Amino acid sequence: MNWFSQNAEQVLQELNVDPKQGLSDAEIQSRLEKYGENKLKGKKKKSLAALFFAQLKDMLIYVLLGAAVITLLIGEYADAIIILLVVLLNAVIGVFQEFKAEKAIEALQKMTTPRALVRRGGDVVEIDSKNIVPGDIVVLDAGRYIPADLRLTESANLQIEESALTGESVPSEKNAARLFEDPKTPLGDLANMAFMSTLVTYGRAEGVVVGTGMNTEIGKIAKGLDETQTDLTPLQKRLAGLGKTLGYLAIGICVLIFIIALIQRRDLFEMFLTAISLAVAAIPEGLPAIVAIVLALGVTRMSKINAIVKRLPAVETLGSVNIICSDKTGTLTQNKMTVLHLYTHRKFLDVPSEGTATAAESTQKKLIQTMVLCNDATLDDGEGTGDPTEIALVVLGNKYHFPKRELEAAHERVAERPFDSDRKLMSTVNKEGDHYRVHTKGAFDSILKIATHALVNGEKVPLTDDLKADFLRAAEEMSDQALRVLGAAYKDSDEVVEPDQMENDLTILGLVGMIDPPRLEVKDAIRQAKEAGITPVMITGDHQHTAAAIAMQLGMAESLDQSISGSQLDAMSDDELKQKINHYRVFSRVSPEHKVKIVNAFRSHGNIVSMTGDGVNDAPSLKNADIGVAMGITGTDVSKGASDMILTDDNFTTIVAAIREGRNIYNNIKKSVVFLLSCNLGEIVAILASVLFFWPMPLLPTQILWINLITDTFPAIALGVDPGDKDVMKKKPRDAKESFFAGGAAFRAIIGGLLIGILTLVAFYFGLSEHGYQLWSGSIPEDVLTYAETMAFVVLAVSQLFYSLSMRSATHSILHVGLFSNKYLIGAIILGIVLQFAVISIPILAGAFHVQMLTLRDWIIVIAFALVPLVINELIKRFTRSANN
Known part of the structure; x- marks a missing residue:
């Protein structure tokens, strides 16, 4: 059926699903029985008999069988029987060992099955992609593989890299609203469709599943594909x-x-x-x-200790690792962000740890509203979904009587520019009465580069050097307390702002300081790593002072001198970085490109480097490292695909244990x-x-x-x-x-x-x-x-x-x-x-x-x-x- 020629409402009606509710448990079971699991069929597994005869294909076995025949011919029956029994027993033991090893690898492959976000029974849940059925409502965001063929129902700045299907490496722009009447439209041009095994590189969307398993486009060209090919280790x-x-x-x-x-x-x-x-x-x-x-x-x-090894050669390499490059958030810390302070011009506000409070003045209210509206996290009955930093901001909104659902109902989002690790910013456009407001949040130094004004005592004033210094001083004070600092800014417009125009001429509102406390067990793991001749290194997008403060608490660094920022890295040549690399223990405000540079610099000294990552853009550094380690909880499908090992608990201690x-x-x-x-x-x-x-x-x-x-x-x-x-x-x-x-x-x-x-x-x-x-x-x-x-x-x-x-x-x-x-x-x-x-x-x-x-x-x-x-x-x-x- 040509789903791309029907509008979203027709497709949803055809598949008998409400996009706001998704499928019920009974309907899911019924469709799973009808369509089967959502997976590609590989080559047939070898039977036990085939495994048995494979054990006999060996020169030594041929020699033994020849000896058995000769002993039979000369009447040495006992010797012949023993030789044949030994050959038989050896083959049986070989089959058992191969079968046991295959089962162990199968179990690991099941643990690394891609996961997908679907709406079922009105709730968004994460499930194994093999359990997806036609009619499921799938939620997409950057870094996820498409789990099945989808007809997109909603999209926002969506780009999908479809080289797995079309061979075209440049991401395709997608638009759920478009229709295509020509049934022969090439796959690469179908902007309202998303296909299995392709990759979301930017934006977000929702889609309804129209094909699973071998009924997908990739399934049609995957006949006889065996995805479980394993190579011998060195x-x-x-x-x-x-x-x-x-x-x-x-x-x-x-x-x-x-x-x-x-x-x-x-x-x-x-x-x-x-x-x-x-x-x-x-x-x-x-x-x-x-x-x-x-x-x-x-x-x-x-x-069983939360480290899933995807490639057997990684087991050997682990024994040689002498540099661990680790992310901070969630790996070294608890990933339980809590906002402690707000700052608007010359006004610090302490956020209560429990209960609710009232913002003192209008700028603080606007700051909180921007942090809540420019946010993709959700919070229901105390359970949050999404990025922990964004969840902390939603909690902040609740404390000051700005619940996210009510704010979004009153200020509908009409456009957005998703977070990008290079820009370190996210922006949304929301209705504000009869006009529109751009809300931007992100790294404060990135906001300073694009802001032209600041809100001071409720009035919009030009951003002078003195004002910049004042905000930077506040940011540094928070960073010195190991707080993560985020800035917020806004601008008003009479019409919907295009994505490329959102982040200019902004007015700074203020800062929030939040803490993600170090994991209690990490300090001991870092000590063990050092005893084992391994140097732990922190690589993070956080502010330099915040990162260095956490590193010193954990024993990774001794002073601020051992930290370096992304901008300082940019000022260095590759040769200069290689000469100085062994001095640094903290790399802050880094981009994914910096990570590759850091890995290569460490490796140039003959080090064996382990690198952690969770984002789409972390794939190059994970592949460049000797051991790429992806986060199992916060990691994207891309980072998991590029890695050699996945941490199911996102914990630094697990790297040391591995x-x-x-x-x-x-x-x-x-x-x-x-x-x-x-x-x-x-x-x-x-x-x-x-x-x-x-x-x-x-x-x-x-x-x-x-x-x-x-x-x-x-x-x-x-x-x-x-x-x-x-x-x-x-x-x-x-x-x-x-x-x-x-x-x-x-x-x-x-x-x-x-x-x-x-x-x-x-x-x-x-x-x-x-x-x-x-x-x-x-x-x-x-x-x-x-x-x-x-x-x-x-x-x-x-x-x-x-x-x-x-x-x-x-x-x-x-x-x-x-x-x-x-x-x-x-x-x-x-x-x-x-x-x-x-x-x-x-x-x-x-x-x-x-x-x-x-x-x-x-x-x-x-x-x-x-x-x-x-x-x-x-x-x-x-x-x-x-x-x-």
Whole structure:
């Protein structure tokens, strides 16, 4: 249907909705069932079967399946069944991990679903855009994405950027009153329509939903669109590269083994199985899945502390952040603005905290009226909607008997110029009897630039330098008390004033001083950030004195000298700012362009910068920063779209908590990877040494497969969800260019691998010597070899399990970290030992794995051997700590 050719009344009638009331709950439910959710259909999700078969698409799996076929052909049925079971189990675990990670990411995507303002049952409410139905009345303002296709019913200076649909980057002017008769009118010319996924850049409007989901214009061109494409993080890419390197290494070692086997004239099939054993030992099969699940679980955990990470690479970057550029209002403060003082020429008026009052004279009354009329906030039954600053002004009006509804009824708004972060002003034109009045409010220094007169004792007089100085002195006094200062001005006209003519030749009325008290918990968070080597910086649109006073209260700045204003920034060249940037802690009266300049200046020194933002124009600075952080409560859809992370509580403390969590997640992934590499290196050492020195093989391929599946995987995942280092925020940020194996990680992996491998060979040697044989003995009986292999098999598995305890901290002992503080790890160790006991104790399993039951004495010896790598690693940590102290 061509909604654009019908007027607004016809469209509303067709959709059976009252624009003042919106839809009822019953009607919404009925239409939701009829039309479905308002979302685009993506690609079909992979079924569990598809996920399962995807796990089998791996070179190592092909090698194992080939080995299973060969073992079947030569009659080794038990080995073939074990290999196939291991492949099956590995695939099932992989599917579970991928499914779990996918679910975690899905839950996060639901939390970042765009929100929309709709009128339902007479009230304006914010809902998930997927719950919008045809006939809903949608309220639009700057910074919001259009949630569905709309026929506009009201508009005021509305501009919409429609590049997502038309490719045209210049915003389109919209006008609800226009009609278009030609059914072939191009989408870009339909000024009375707004389309899904486009963006309001200016003005405000209301519209009725005429199309949702795949019935929208964007839906028609979105067939098969998959919006949930995820990229690998830099860490995952590095580890994938590591996996490939290890794979090539495994192939090289396999070729070497075959050459040695030919020289030593060993059994070629036995050496084929040995080569497979080594390939299995060299490649940590579970590494990509474990890293993915640790990242996904970590991100889910972060969402519970009010930090929604939209892009996984941000988790890694968080650990390197050393500059936090934070907005003031709502982030560092409570976002509960309260007006404390009014000022007209040489008259201060204290506003009562409770109850009502009467304005003393006419100028004060006009000042209050301007603040209430030039305002988009609402206040009903004590509940406000809109900008907290504007809500505070509506409350001010109520205290002085100027309720907003009554004022607006008597002084109808006929035109407006919405607030703009560059102008720092908002203006409206309201009826004033038989003529019109422009009401302007905003930053007082911006008003001073455009005002020509002032109201003094009820009379309009030219704005002299003395009057300017008087108003500026009052503004500074309020700012020094950490008050936010807003100015108001007006002018009268006989006709409706055009937007570009509203803000000139104004008459100053006066100032209001309001306070937004600092959040109680922020001071402690700033102290923690500083201890962690992070510099907190305030960037705000507020007056320099107000911003500096709050910063000094919170411990961000020490003096006014550490603050700089936007005008001072403009006077600096980029090179000069780069030289001086590290001196400043407060940036006041800044525009969005300044934010980009500040971020680039900090980054030029090699800093990793986190930047907060909530407005439409904050998108460039959020994208320029290493971590863009959007406000979940006050943030626009644009800022949320441009960000890497969203704070659902708009709190600075959450940024610090997210950095702590990010550091711990990275460290946990590092623990898991180093642990897996240590275990695999241990297996390589044991097998390669046996081949090189022509010793009997201490481990069979099936035994190594079992250990890699059970012993390695569960502790690695448990390390990935470790509670983390309590002192992680007492350390400096990680260098973003730092190698994954920096800080002794490579040394720990090599030492751990050597110890595990050597102890496995020692256990094997011990098993042989118990029966009077040596490693180099010929014709060792089958039962003696089985006993020695069992000792090696159990020591390898249990030493890896115990060694995982030592991996929890690179510097602190397990007693300092807390032996039982990671219950998942303790559970994984107990499970591993129980399963190992089951394998050698249950006859059918013992026969399949070529092992035998051990005596109590044997178990004591095995445990003693298995504890050696753990004990030695703990001693190394102790000596390292002593040397550093």
